[in-house]
Amino acid sequence: MTHLKSLLLSICLLLSLLGSTFATADTDWPKKPIVAILSFPAGGSTDIFARAVLAPLGDLLGQAIVIENKPGAGGMIGLQAAAKAVPDGYTIHFSALTNQSISSALFKNPPADLRKDFAPVALVGTVPHLIVVNPSVPAKNLSELIAFIKSKKGDFNYASQGNGSLSHLESTLFMQRIGATGTHIPYKGSSFALPDLIAGNTLMMFDSVTASLPHIQSGKLRPIAIAAAERSPLMPNVPTLAQDGMKQFDVENFYAIYVPKGVSPAIISKMEREIRKILTNPDFKARMAAQGIHPQFANSEKLAEITANEANKWEKVVQSANIKVD
Known part of the structure; x- marks a missing residue:
């Protein structure tokens, strides 16, 4: 019995020392x-x-x-x-x-x-995300963009940041809401999608303000509407989708x-x-x-x-x- 107690005590002491060692290692992180x-x-x-x-x-x-x-x-x-x-x-x-x-x-x-x-x-x-289009698109606001998209009768491409991305889902929901179809072109992120949008190979895209901003400022892309609850301070003249008539489309x-x-x-x-x-x-x-x-x-x-x-x-x-x- 005494031997068993001694063994248990040794195990407890070992576990305590190990715990102390791990705690010290965590405190010293990162090495x-x-x-x-x-x-x-x-x-x-x-x-x-x-x-x-x-x-x-x-x-x-x-x-x-x-x-x-x-x-x-x-x-x-x-x-x-x-x-x-x-x-x-x-x-x-x-x-x-x-x-x-x-x-x-x-x-x-x-x-x-x-x-x-x-x-x-x-x-x-x-x-926040926003809708951006190639400047060749003859639309300056949401209603004009919707009319232009419908006039294409499905014969156009739209880009996204990739299958399963927020950009993809926003585009799909948007097309459903306006009753239009087009060809979805998924990319591996904005840095791959934006060059094709700028080149006119795709018509529009839901993209982050951060990635699109330099191209908007240079005139290579045109912003249509913000897909968020509030306007961006960087683009105070660009309305939200809700302000332009499409309610319940803001995304956090x-x-x-x-x-x-x-x-x-x-x-x-x-x-x-x-x-x-x-x-x-x-x-x-x-x-x-x-x-x-x-x-x-x-x-x-x-x-x-x-x-x-x-x-x-x-x-x-x-x-x-x-x-x-x-």
């Missing part, structure tokens, strides 16, 4: 560069926003954060890669949350899921940071604290606003709630609209 996986290519709103947040985050953590762009399959390629990473805090996923929620609703058997395979860290903000386009499930709560808390510092910095907020980005912090607990709500919302939209991935 090497961190990889951030994105589901969209360089040059789009996800990439632009991610680099703006992750560069100062790396400075605060004392380690570089290396971005890996893994576009394709409606964001599923990047999501799956991040989900399979070792949960040690050295791989994070910068997620276009709204896009990812839509993809999960559209694909029958998604290879990874934000709710099941990840732990939330922090919400980082929103980026969320972006957030996650880690693979199993990462230590201590690491998540440390990352969350540093992200809060960045997003609440007035200079950072001003720089982001100039690019059409709205920084918005929410902690891991609130992000878990937002993630679930987005999943439920878009599952209902996809089902009710009978939208299929083409």
Whole structure:
């Protein structure tokens, strides 16, 4: 009996020492560069926003954060890669949350899921979308664009950021609402879609304000309407879809940071604290606003709630609209 007690005591002491070692390791994190996986290519709103947040985050953590762009399959390629990473805090996923929620609703058997395979860290903000067209399109507002599209009798192409993306879903819903058809051309993100739109190979696209803004400012693209609840301060003369007659078409386009499930709560808390510092910095907020980005912090607990709500919302939209991935 005495021997058994001695053995149990030794085991408890060992477990205590191991726990202390892991706690110390978590406190010392990070000791090497961190990889951030994105589901969209360089040059789009996800990439632009991610680099703006992750560069100062790396400075605060004392380690570089290396971005890996893994576009394709409606964001599923990047999501799956991040989900399979070792949960040690050295791989994070910068997620276009709204896009990812839509993809999960559209694909029958998604290879990874934000709710099941990840732990939330922090919400980082929103980026509104808008309708942009090639300047050769003889439409200056929404009603003129609808009339022009209908006159084409289905003989036109429209672009999206990819199958299963928010851009794809917005286009599909828009065509359903106006009773028109066209040929959907999916790309692997804005940076691939915009050159063809500028060249006139596609007629229109729902894109982020961030990615389209430089081309709007240069006159290569024309904005028609904002797919959000409010106008963009960068384009005060461009109305929202609701203001131009199409009600209930505003979308909250969320972006957030996650880690693979199993990462230590201590690491998540440390990352969350540093992200809060960045997003609440007035200079950072001003720089982001100039690019059409709205920084918005929410902690891991609130992000878990937002993630679930987005999943439920878009599952209902996809089902009710009978939208299929083409």
